[in-house]
Amino acid sequence: MFEFLFLVFTFPLLGFLTLAIGRQRISENAAAYIGVGSVGLSALLTAIIGWQFYHQPAGFSYTQELWTWMSVGDFSPRFALRLDQLSMLMMCVICGVGFFIHLFASWYMRGDEAYPRFFAYMNLFVTAMLFLVLGDNLLFLYFGWEGVGLASYLLIGFWYQDAANGAAARKSFIITRVGDTFMAIGLFIIFHGLGTLNIQDAMSLAPQKWAEGGTMVTAAALLLLGGAVGKSAQLPLQTWLPDAMAGPTPVSALIHAATMVTAGVYLIARTHVLFELSPFALDTVGWIGGITLLLAGFTALTQTDIKKILAYSTMSQIGYMFLALGAGAYQPAVFHLMTHAFFKALLFLSAGSVILACHHEQDIFKMGGLRKKIPFTFWVFLIGSLGLVAFPLTSGFFSKDKILFEAWAYGHHAFYWMGLGGAFLTGLYTFRLIFIAFFGESRATHDAHAHDDHGHGGEITQPKGGDHTLPLAVLAVAALFGGWIHIPLDAVLPQPAISEAAEHVEYSMMAASVGVSFLGIFLAWFFFLKNPALAAGIKQSAIGQLLFRWWRAAFGFDWLYDLLFVKPYLFIVRLIRRDVADQAIGLLPRLTLAFNSLFSNTQTGQLRWYAGMTAAGAVVVIAAVILI
């Protein structure tokens, strides 16, 4: 079956082409069948290939060469797919979770006039994402990398008639493009240092050609990290992710939670050899992850938009993955990538269900008491949240625990403490959301929806239908039990030995992290359900106001970047608006004209003027002869 590997991305590609060319001629139902079906076929094929793959001996990998992309001198990247333990796992996540999100989207987007266009973009995204994880060389990976960026841009700006969505889409594309450009420069360094962009070759050549801690390898690793932080919305290129929530909610689930934003984690895991050669770069990865995880956690505490809370939570969870990578705990990082895909996709989809049930209301302070009105959605949302806060025995519990434990075991105690702090924040902000939105009294103001086209302030009722319920149910099961899946990664990612002394503390650590999570949940209950007045009081105090506003503005990064980059850019644009180079050259004809008028003015036609000038000229010449 491995020889059919290329079909995995061919199905969605064909889906994209059909929908893109057919456009409005394709009915809504046909578009749903094509869009969801193509990913479904990919998922089926992935399952078959995966089943075969796990019956191969450990360390098995399969490479399928399609064709050589270009060949100039010794630069000859090719289009080749590589299936190993890491790409197999990623493929399962993309096609598996992706399929259910597509199915949910076929419900969510019903009635949108551009239904086929939506699925065209979604299929394009799946294709590009598969390129990204299956590419066996960095240039092919870069192809997918840019492709998912394009799909993300198209989907964020899907409702293009609102200029704000267009601005959000542009912002996300341009900021990630900054990271991509760093990555491209990293590719130049790798190619010139190692003579190849093939990942396997480069990784085996790097230790031979580059000394540990050398400048070149550090530069290459940091530049790849630049690409990774752009795509994965980590400090300092994180500001685009909250804006990306302008896209339809299934898009947020697929692209901005489950798959694309974890591409950075995948990239670093893939090229971990380079990072191990440069301890500085590896440390940087961990610190970036740790700081992002805390900053995003604080910001999530202050948001009121349900999707933005989830967006900051995604940023924070990816921070965990980066932290794990930085600590050398590659396998837990990838494990967390998978479990996060389950519970975060579930959270976003159930948030989508909430949003539609509440007639496009996203502010949690205008919800309240939803537990009784939409019980199914409440339960799946709760399951997702339990995964997110690493409630014991849910999927997130296993992966987060592994990360914290291994970070400690490998001697990265600072990372451990940051991770523990993050666990507390996660419990707090997640259950703040739940207690405010699902418990208490309803705060919905019906007149706000007077102009809503989906029902004029109608009752909030539980959405139904298999295409709505099935994906949520399946993902809920995965979010609950996904942690029991054992994913073999030993052939691809190293697993350093853990000292016996460290093993002894494993259970006490587990208890500690569960403890802080519960503390967070308890405080959330205390402040946001039991004593909301107290929380409001703290918020109203001077220092509370200051912190609240600072956190709410996501620590002011948008403001800072506006000051540092956007304003100077616009200043330069204004400065040269009239094309200063052209104006400089425009002096020439003006000069010519000036001389022209000067000399033509001497042609007066008056004899005495000519005689006078002749005499004056003669005087000048004679004087010059005498004096010089």
Added chain:
Amino acid sequence: MILLWLILIPFIGGLLAWQGERWVGRGFPRWVALATMLLSLGISVWLWCVGDFSLQSVGGMPHWTVEYQVPWIPRFGISLHLAMDGLGLLMVVLTNFLGVVAVTCSWREIERNVGFFHLNLLWNLGGVVGIFLAIDLFLFFFFWEMMLVPMYFLIALWGHNAPGGKGRVYAANKFFIFTQASGLVMLLAILGLVVVHYQQTGVITFDYMDLLKTQMAPQVEMLLMLGFFVAFAVKMPTVPLHSWLPDAHSQAPTAGSVDLAGILLKTAAYGVLRFGLPIFPNASAQFAPVAMWLGVAGILYGAFMCFSQTDIKRLIAYSSVSHMGFVLIGLYAGTPQALQGVVVQMIAHGLSAGALFVLCGEIYERLHTRDMRQMGGLWSRFPYLPPIAMFFAMAALGMPGLGNFVGEFLILVGSWSVAPLITVLAASGLVLSAVYSLILVQRAFHGPSPKDAEPLKDLGKRELCMMGVLMVLLLALGLYPQTVLDTSASAMDQVHSIYSAAQALAGEAP
């Protein structure tokens, strides 16, 4: 002989179209022009299929696949010497293909003096083909100047008087003066080269193959090289000599813009590859840092200028300035990857910019404005045009899978070993190109559509066909550029072998 026909066919076709209008009717010139360009395209593609372009150069001398020579003015060693190698062939194919596009896209746009319009268009195309085939420097100069005149008329007679602009005659004059003046400098350099060669060997000749071996004192070489460079820099165009381009584009008819962006700009890069680097390798190697910095300046300046434009055609014109900056860097980096990247970039830019100009023409036909402030929300008013424009905007910002990415990536990866800092700065152009391409899409197509907006007439079959072909070609170039790379490989190897020796010398000298 076949090479001569490649040049003659457009000239004859032009005359036929011109005279035919009087005797047959207004539709006649269009069909004649289309048939002419299709015939030329057919011949050039046929040459591509049957020719062997992998012949290696011998002793630094290019190896021509097809050659044709008859004496013209024997006293001065001037002959009608035409030759074609892989590089020339690719440029001729591109010219003829864009010629077909140019004829097709003016099908409905041009209503006045249809015959004379096509005379000018075809003569211009024929002149450009002449540039790509001539390897006698006198003949080269002849074509170089000759093609300006029809272009001048295209802008001056069929151009638009965009409101706020300075008018089509102004634009045409500016174009003519810039290129004519710089061409004059090149003529002086050509004469100087011939004189130097005469002093050495006692033979007067304008033939490329002879002049290639000329030995020059360093100062003389630098002076003559600069003479050529000025002409090429204006045509490329290079900042700060670029300003004729936006003016010319904003006033030119669609066919004229396609012609300018797709083909005329390429003659400059071709000139550097064919003459600048091989004849003056040492001076070029010394001059390289300056040229590459000019390239960086072009990339950044063009990209910044794009952002403040309101006229959609001016925006694309400035994006051409930016893209040509990459070409300039690649040319003077001189590594095999960079040179091959230049070839791909020239073709890809020709296709993508040409397509964008055609789309601008289509929008203009429907809205009667090119001001982006009056557009907005076009996405919902057409089914096909906006996504197609989006495709080409993506090509312009260097999306992998399309030709421009291959060109830019090869140029940058090839330039890294020569000039890392310049490469990094040039790479920042990737971000800036994203900014202006997306702002173009936003301003023209996204946003709310006006309240009283009616759906506009979409692209017809003719236009859809043309766009489809352009899209397929860009995709092919992006996914399998090897066909092109193999064709130009030996020509680029020859340039590289001459230039790299000089680079090594220049590297040792200081």
